[in-house]
Amino acid sequence: MSESPVHGSGGPGRSPTAAVLGVALVVVSVVGVLNQAVGESSALHVPTYVVTLLGKYACYALLAVALDLVWGYLGILSLGHGAFFALGGYAMGMHLMREIGPRGVYGHPVLPDFMVFLDWKTLPWYWHGFDSFAFALVMVVLVPAALAFVFGWLAFRSRVTGVYLSIMTQALTYALMLAFFRNEMGFGGNNGLTDFKDVLGLDLQSDATRVGLFVCSTMALAAGYLLARGIVRSRLGRVVTAIRDGEGRVRSLGYRPERYKLFVFTVSAAMAGVAGALYVPQVGIINPGEFAPLSSIELVVWVAVGGRGTLHGAALGAVLVNYAKTWLTGTYPEVWLFALGAMFVVVTLVLPRGIVGLAATTRAAWARRVTGASRAPGEVVP
């Protein structure tokens, strides 16, 4: 991506790579220092639970950017993107389970506790390899990407679009949820994977590890954002938005829209997988609830609230909505679902371009007022 051409509708691109990475580094350093170096008695001290919360938000933001790539630019309303997030999370969770080794409650040298509990004698074949961190990382990307590729290949080739495609994505995540609930699947059933101890030999409960995970999440968000931006600013991005606006016309120019869709959908799924993988060690658990259709719908609301088709709006929406959720579920837990619904209705009806769109409109209106006010009284407006 280093030489991704920046040209066209975006106008002359001021290389944003340095800026985005710079902002990410500043955030990371400030939070890190305020947690690690500033004493707990100080008013400036950032407690570790806040660091972890921020790390979670970064993962959500990365997931939202991934969805925006598909929804905002490709025009596919995926109601199942949570599935790719969850698969990345499970891949990481499997590694963390293997990391526990003989320190489990049952003390089995290889088998995770839930397998011993189910009276299994050997490790299922698909759990092999996950003792290696590197292998797990590959799977974090590969499993969601492969699923997206196969799903997309079938769906796009048969030219399924619109609501039908959305329903299929929703069905996909629902089916996975039901499958992962089953004990026989070998992913811990409805309890999922939990009780992780450490990653790369670092204690997951320690403040330093938590800061480290937060740093990784923020950097992954920056990298994911830059990757997505590189894609949408390239010519491929222009083809993709052309497909969104008129797939038949793109085809009549000699392109194969299904291949473009497949590429973007797969990249997006891989990004979602990375987000899930970073999320799991921070929250300490992954269970089939992550596949719940509602999670994927919430994700759509984040992107809609922030402003779809802008990437940074999606990230902003994820952080804001999740902040509201953290606050509401702490204070008035019964209100949250209503608030979520209300947000979606409000955004759909009055803020079709989300917060980012509102900000742009306000700026433009303000600029007009300023220029209007500076005009001499009685002057004729052309």
Place this chain on the structure above:
Amino acid sequence: MSLVGPEVHTPTLLYLDGVSVSFDGFKAIDGLSLVVDETELRCVIGPNGAGKTTMMDIITGRTRPDTGRVEYADGVDLTRCDESEIANLGIGRKFQKPTVFEHHTVDDNLELALAGRRSVAASLRFALGPEDRDRIDELLATVNLRGLRHRLAGTLSHGQKQWLEIGMLLAQRPRLLLVDEPVAGMTAQETERTAELLVGLATDHAVVVVEHDMEFVRSIARKVTVLHQGRVLAEGPMSVIQDDPLVNAVYLGE
């Protein structure tokens, strides 16, 4: 001027043979046969619903005929190709309803249409080269949109969109141009320019123009094919067609 002598024969580029297609039992195209030479300007006229647009849909692979053959260049059977393959064989189309990418700039619309580089990998690596820029400049001049190159295509007037779409058609460097009602919504001056452009193109391309505007057809037509109820009613030079009683009955007299 009119001393062409015996008909100059250039090789055939497109050959439709006994093509039929029905929609829910309604025969939109009914045993249609048509021969288009490598360099010619063919006008296709006919009342609304005659099947002119459907004929173009069949040539470009949008609609599969129920029966018949569509042969292109050296024996390629277009009924076996899909839309993108057909486009890449050098068949370009301007749609009846102008279809440009409204959220893209005029420049970007032309750039998307530039010949070649259709794969995902090529698009990802693509950077506009100097010859591409020259080509786009040239196209902008041809279709008279230079001053509007950075405008979003959705903000253009109907006639300008028509022009942009013609520019996109040329950008593809096709051998066969299928042009569906190009002058709808154009001013008299724009119409005249379009006529010049199409006549010029026909010296080294095959151009098939569907048009309702009889004045326009008279101004460009060498050979006219009249479609009626999905079949060829008459074919020949405009002067002959004009006086054909059958044609007058179904169409011109309207």
